Amino acid sequence: MTTEPIRVEGDFPVYFRYTVGVAGEKFFREIMENGRLMASRCSSCNLNYLPPRIYCERCMSRLEEYVPVENEGTVEAFTITHQDAEGNPLQEPVGVALVRFPGAYGGLVHRTIDVLAIGDRVRAVFKDKKERTGSILDIKFFEKIS
Amino acid sequence: MQGSKTEASLLRSVAIVGVGITELKSSTPQVSYKELIFEAAQKAYEDAGLNPRKDIESFVCSSEDFLEGTSIFDEYVPDQLGAVLKPVCTISADGMYSLAAAYMQILTGLFDVVAVEAHSKASDIVNLSTVYDMALDPVYTRPLGLNASFVAGLEMSKFLHSRGAGTNHCRMVVAKNRKNALSNSLAMYGGIVEAKGESQNPVLSYPLTEYDVAPVADGAAVVVLASEDAAEHLRDDPVWVKGLGWASDSPTLETRDWLDATYVRLASKQAYQSAKLRNPAKDIQIAEIDDTYSYKELQHLEALGLIGDAKAHTLLEQGAFERDGVLPVNPSGGSIGMGHTLEMSGLVRVVELVLQLRGEADRHQIKGVETGIAQCWRGIPTTSGAVVILSNR
Structure with a gap:
């Protein structure tokens, strides 16, 4: 008889289909069709939310106006991550940047292909139009503008 | 609105009259999470000089289903805590939020003695990274496939x-x-x-290394709160x-x-x-x-x-x-x-x-x-x- 403590194996297999919502539809369809970033505008607070949402977190107004945002921005924070989502070591570490865009409140977090520094200028690179599916992965990565 | 706000301290004073905590350990394969909680509860009730079945009127617990591996986990807390057949609720937040809720339950005058519980059975979680991955926004962030430490x-x-x-x-x-x-x-x-x-330590997400991260541990803690009157009756060194x-x-x-x-x-x-x-x-x-x-x-x-x-x-x-x-x-x-x-x-x-x-x-x-x-x-x-x-x- 083993004296190892008894442990019962188990898991938590639950699957989802996440609804992206009104503002998410606007954001992802604009990328799919026009390769363009779109923010929602709160005129009372003078904020353009990126990614867009249908409410302003400051004044709780409903937002119905959308404004395009140029796809070149500035690195606000940068890291190089060495593990995958499950915690396994990555063969090739991945650069990740939080990027701010002119005139937009918020920004985007995505992979980078360059080692970047705070303040660097980058551009969002989109997949080819036929490969876009309505996902944040329709943006391939940020690349440095030299 | 501001004008009608009553100073909490004018309502009632609330004290901590008992604490119980287990040793924190990297792994506790001999005992279940319920047994950890039971140990902390016994210590806290003994520290407060209370009989939980008689003297404690309400219980507030902290847990997060994905960290427990059990959905609707709040149903799994009453028995080891002495809370069967009593008011008990769970808050999906850090134990300090449960302390705040217990404090307010006493402020209202509804209860005089309330217990707070929180625990960790981190060693039961085989892939903790995945729990944090599942905490990332599923539309804008999780599809990037990054370790949440980023x-x-x-x-x-x-x-x-x-x-x-x-x-x-x-x-x-x-x-x-x-x-x-x-x-x-x-x-x-x-x-x-x-x-x-x-640092020679493995990098998680530069500049963050494994060395910078608090390693997880198992344990349980219970804190007993009481109204001013009850507290002064229970002990001469309450902590307010x-x-x-x-x-x-x-x-x-x-x-x-x-x-x-x-x-x-x-x-x-x-x-x-x-x-x-x-x-x-x-x-x-x-x-x-x-x-x-x-x-x-x-x-x-x-x-x-x-x-x-x-x-x-x-x-x-x-x-x-x-x-x-x-x-x-x-x-x-x-x-x-x-x-x-x-x-x-x-x-x-x-x-x-x-x-x-x-x-x-x-x-x-x-x-x-x-x-x-x-x-x-x-x-x-x-x-x-x-x-x-x-x-x-």
């Missing part, structure tokens, strides 16, 4: 860059807390580690809850404050107001705060407003946060030295502060402390935290 890596790089601090300061935090933990019999990860020199606060910053990665721990700034302001502390920096003599990541201790310290406009890393260099410094910070060892106990982490800070204020913090006792602060953060990817001010006067 959130801390981004914030750490931004924080160090803006403050002119280095990873050496982060290593000093780790060295301090692990050394402090050597004198704490509850702590798992006490040790003497080299603060200087380039002077003030409480909690707050959340803008939650999304894109719109949150990446420089300051705004949630702590707001929560501590609320706590200082309710405690009527005019000069918190002078009144507060000890701090038990969140150090889930080394840099977080520095960021949280600045947000607590206890060091004026000074930069935390500069004071750290001067030894200000050592046990014999002007403001001892995490004399217990913090989560880095004791072990990170998931939703229990904030309640561990509270228990440690209570022991200090009762003069019972054995070899890590700070002499003569009367008022202290405890603070929690719910971890990545959240911008939520709470603050509690306790005093033995």
Whole structure:
């Protein structure tokens, strides 16, 4: 008889289909069709939310106006991550940047292909139009503008 | 609205009359989470001199289903806690939030004695990284397939860059807390580690290394709160809850404050107001705060407003946060030295502060402390935290 403590194996297999919502539809369809970033505008607070949402977190107004945002921005924070989502070591570490865009409140977090520094200028690179599916992965990565 | 707000202190005073905590361990294969909670509960009720089946009127617990591996986990707490056939509820947040809820239950006059529970069975979780991955936004962030530690890596790089601090300061935090933990019999990860020199530790998300992360531990804690009348009847050294606060910053990665721990700034302001502390920096003599990541201790310290406009890393260099410094910070060892106990982490800070204020913090006792602060953060990817001010006067 083993004296190892008894442990019962188990898991938590639950699957989802996440609804992206009104503002998410606007954001992802604009990328799919026009390769363009779109923010929602709160005129009372003078904020353009990126990614867009249908409410302003400051004044709780409903937002119905959308404004395009140029796809070149500035690195606000940068890291190089060495593990995958499950915690396994990555063969090739991945650069990740939080990027701010002119005139937009918020920004985007995505992979980078360059080692970047705070303040660097980058551009969002989109997949080819036929490969876009309505996902944040329709943006391939940020690349440095030299 | 402002005008109708009643000062909490005018309603009733509330004290902590009992604490119970298990030793924190990297793994507890011999006992179940229920048995851990039972041990902490027994200790707390004995400490308070109470019969839980007779004297405790309500129970508030903290848990998060994904950390338990059981959905609707709140149904699994009453029996080991003495809460069967009594009011009990669960809050999906750090244990300090449950303490706040219990405090308010007593303030209303509905109950006189309420118990708070939080625990960690981290060693039962085979792939904890996945829990944090599942906490990322499923539309805008999770599809990137990144380890959730990237959130801390981004914030750490931004924080160090803006403050002119280095990873050496982060290593000093780790060295301090692990050394402090050597004198704490509850702590798992006490040790003497080299603060200087380039880190040889595996990088998680640059500049964050494994060394900067509080390693997880198992354990359970129970805290018993009582109204003024009940408290004075129960013991002659109750520890008073002077003030409480909690707050959340803008939650999304894109719109949150990446420089300051705004949630702590707001929560501590609320706590200082309710405690009527005019000069918190002078009144507060000890701090038990969140150090889930080394840099977080520095960021949280600045947000607590206890060091004026000074930069935390500069004071750290001067030894200000050592046990014999002007403001001892995490004399217990913090989560880095004791072990990170998931939703229990904030309640561990509270228990440690209570022991200090009762003069019972054995070899890590700070002499003569009367008022202290405890603070929690719910971890990545959240911008939520709470603050509690306790005093033995």
